[in-house]
Amino acid sequence: MTEPTLYDKSVAGRTAVDLPALDVPPASLPDDMLRHDNGLPELSQVDVVRHYLRLSQRNFGVETGFYPLGSCTMKYNPKTSEAIARLDGFAHTHPFQDPETVQANLAVMYRLQEWLREIGGFDSVSLQPAAGAHGELTGLLMIRAYHLDRGDGQRRKILIPDSAHGTNPASTSMAGFSVLQIPSDDRGNIDLQAVGAACDESVAGIMLTYPNTLGLLEEQIEEVTQLVHRCGGLVYGDGANMNALAGVIRPAELGVDVMHFNLHKTFSTPHGGGGPGSGPVAASATLADYLPGPVVGVDSTSDAGPPDHYRLVNPPSSIGRVCTFHGNFAMLVRAYAYIRMHGADGLRQNALHAVLNANYLRVKLRSTYPVPFDRINMHEFVCQGRIEGSNVRALDISKRLIDYGFHPPTNYFPLTVSEALMIEPTETESRETLDAFVDALLRIAAEAVENPVLLESAPHKAPIGRLDEVRAARRLVLHQRPATEPAIELE
Ligand SMILES: Cc1ncc(COP(=O)(O)O)c(C=O)c1O
Structure with a gap:
C-alpha cells in the first residue's frame, strides 16, 4: 500500500502539540508580519509518528537482509x-x-x-x-x-x-x-x-x-x-x-x-x-x-x-x-x-573470509550467469545478467530479487562488462544466507525462460512497483508543493 505524504494527510487546523497557557498578556503582531500559511502540513502527533514509523519499517538495510552491493560494500556495522x-x-x-x-x-x-x-x-x-x-x-x-x-x-x-x-x-x-x-x-x-x-x-x-x-x-x-x-x-x-x-x-x-x-x-x-x-x-x-x-x-x-x-x-x-x-x-x-576489536589477525581473517564468500558465490552461479573473467576473484566478482533462452536484462533480474527479499547487486558497473551484475557478499554472511541467495538467483533464471514478464514487471512485493526511470530523470519533481508549479523538464 502506498504511504501518503504528510501533505496529503494534512487537515487545516489540526496540531501536534498543545502550547501551555500564556503567562504574559497577549500582544498582537502587525498583520503584515504574520505568516498565515507557512505551507507546512497540519497533523496530530500520532499521524506523524505512525507515518515515519511505517516508512522506517519499509527500509531495507544490511540489518534486515542480505545486501550484496558490489563496490559500494554494505558492511554490517558492529x-x-x-x-x-x-x-x-x-x-x-x-x-x-x-x-x-x-x-x-x-x-x-x-x-x-x-x-x-x-x-x-x-x-x-x-x-x-x-x-x-x-x-x-x-x-x-x-x-x-x-x-x-x-x-x-x-x-x-x-x-x-x-x-x-x-x-x-x-x-x-x-x-x-x-x-x-x-x-x-x-x-x-x-x-x-x-x-x-x-x-x-x-x-x-x-x-x-x-x-x-x-x-x-x-x-x-x-x-x-x-x-x-x-x-x-x-x-x-x-x-x-x-x-x-x-x-x-x-x-x-x-x-x-x-x-x-x-x-x-x-x-x-x-x-x-x-x-x-x-x-x-x-x-x-x-x-x-x-x-x-x-x-x-x-x-x-x-x-x-x-x-x-x-x-x-x-x-x-x-x-x-x-x-x-x-x-x-x-x-x-x-x-x-x-x-x-579485531586486531591484526582478525583483520586478515575478515579479508580472507570476504574473498572466500565471493568466490563461493561465483562458482555456484557461473554456469547460469556468465562470468566474463572467470578466475579467482577477491572480495567481489562480476557476472552478467544474461540468461540463455531469455531476453531479460540485468535490471529485470535485480528487480525480481527484491521479491525474493534480497537487495540487488550493483547493476551496469563496471562499464566494461555488458549487463553487469557486481556481487559483493562481505565476510559477515553465513553459508546459509549465501545458499539462499544462490537459490533465488537460480529460480529467477528459470522464471526468465518460463515467464519473462514476471521479471520485466518486477518487483511485485515492494511498496512501489517498477518505476519509469527515464521519465523520473527527465521530469524531475523535486518538491511536493505548490502543486501549481510545473515539474522541471530535462531534454
Ligand atoms: C572503487 C571505488 N573507488 C572510489 C569510491 C568512492 O568512494 P566514496 O563513495 O567514499 O566517495 C568507491 C565507492 O564505494 C569505489 O567503489
Whole structure:
C-alpha cells in the first residue's frame, strides 16, 4: 500500500502539540508580519509518528537482509563500534576545544593514523578527507603539488583503466588533470602494453584500483607501477577495495605512492544515507610532506615519565586543509574501535573470509550467469545478467530479487562488462544466507525462460512497483508543493 505524504494527510487546523497557557498578556503582531500559511502540513502527533514509523519499517538495510552491493560494500556495522562512538568523551567534545583538553581524542586519531599507515605499508597518513572520492581529489592535488614543486608543470595527464570507478576520472578533472583512458586486456587486467605506450613526460601519474573493479588482482601491478615511475609519474592507489587486502597485501610495497582508504568499506563505519564519511589518505615518503593538515603528532615519553603528548601539526609542504576541523571524528572513532576489536589477525581473517564468500558465490552461479573473467576473484566478482533462452536484462533480474527479499547487486558497473551484475557478499554472511541467495538467483533464471514478464514487471512485493526511470530523470519533481508549479523538464 502506498504511504501518503504528510501533505496529503494534512487537515487545516489540526496540531501536534498543545502550547501551555500564556503567562504574559497577549500582544498582537502587525498583520503584515504574520505568516498565515507557512505551507507546512497540519497533523496530530500520532499521524506523524505512525507515518515515519511505517516508512522506517519499509527500509531495507544490511540489518534486515542480505545486501550484496558490489563496490559500494554494505558492511554490517558492529554495535560495539556504535556504542563506543557515542561515549560522552567522544560525542560531547567540540573541535574548537583546546587540544590540551582532548588529549585522549587526539590519541585515538594518532593511533588510527599509525594503524592505517602500517596496514597500507605507507610513511604517513592524514585523516582529513570526508569520503573516498574526496581522498582521490586530495591525493591528486598532492601529486600536482609534487610535480609543480619540481618544475614539471607539463605533467598534466593521469592514466586510468577503462574499468575504473566513475569517481576516478571525476576527481582527476577536478584536480586540473586530463584523463587518458587505458583499455583492459582479456584477463581483466589493465593492458600493460597500452600503459607502456602512454608513458611519457606528459604523464603525472596513474590511478589504479587494487583489486580492480572486476574484483580481480592486477596480475602485473608491479610492472605497471615501474613503467609509470620510470617515466617520472606517480601512482595513485584507489584503496576502496582494501577490505580484500587488509593484513594480506600492503599496496605501498607494490609501488603505490598515495592511496585513500574508505573507512566504511574496510573498517565497517556506516555507509550511505548522505551521512558523514571518511576517506583517510596515506602517502609514501615521496609525497608524505604534501599531506593535508593538520595531522596528529606525538611527543613520546618514557614509560616512567608523563603520558604521551599529542598535538596538531601541518606537514611541511602540505596542500592545506581539505575538510573542516579534524575530519569526521565519529567515523574515526568507529574505525579505531573496529581495528582494536579485531586486531591484526582478525583483520586478515575478515579479508580472507570476504574473498572466500565471493568466490563461493561465483562458482555456484557461473554456469547460469556468465562470468566474463572467470578466475579467482577477491572480495567481489562480476557476472552478467544474461540468461540463455531469455531476453531479460540485468535490471529485470535485480528487480525480481527484491521479491525474493534480497537487495540487488550493483547493476551496469563496471562499464566494461555488458549487463553487469557486481556481487559483493562481505565476510559477515553465513553459508546459509549465501545458499539462499544462490537459490533465488537460480529460480529467477528459470522464471526468465518460463515467464519473462514476471521479471520485466518486477518487483511485485515492494511498496512501489517498477518505476519509469527515464521519465523520473527527465521530469524531475523535486518538491511536493505548490502543486501549481510545473515539474522541471530535462531534454
Ligand atoms: C572503487 C571505488 N573507488 C572510489 C569510491 C568512492 O568512494 P566514496 O563513495 O567514499 O566517495 C568507491 C565507492 O564505494 C569505489 O567503489
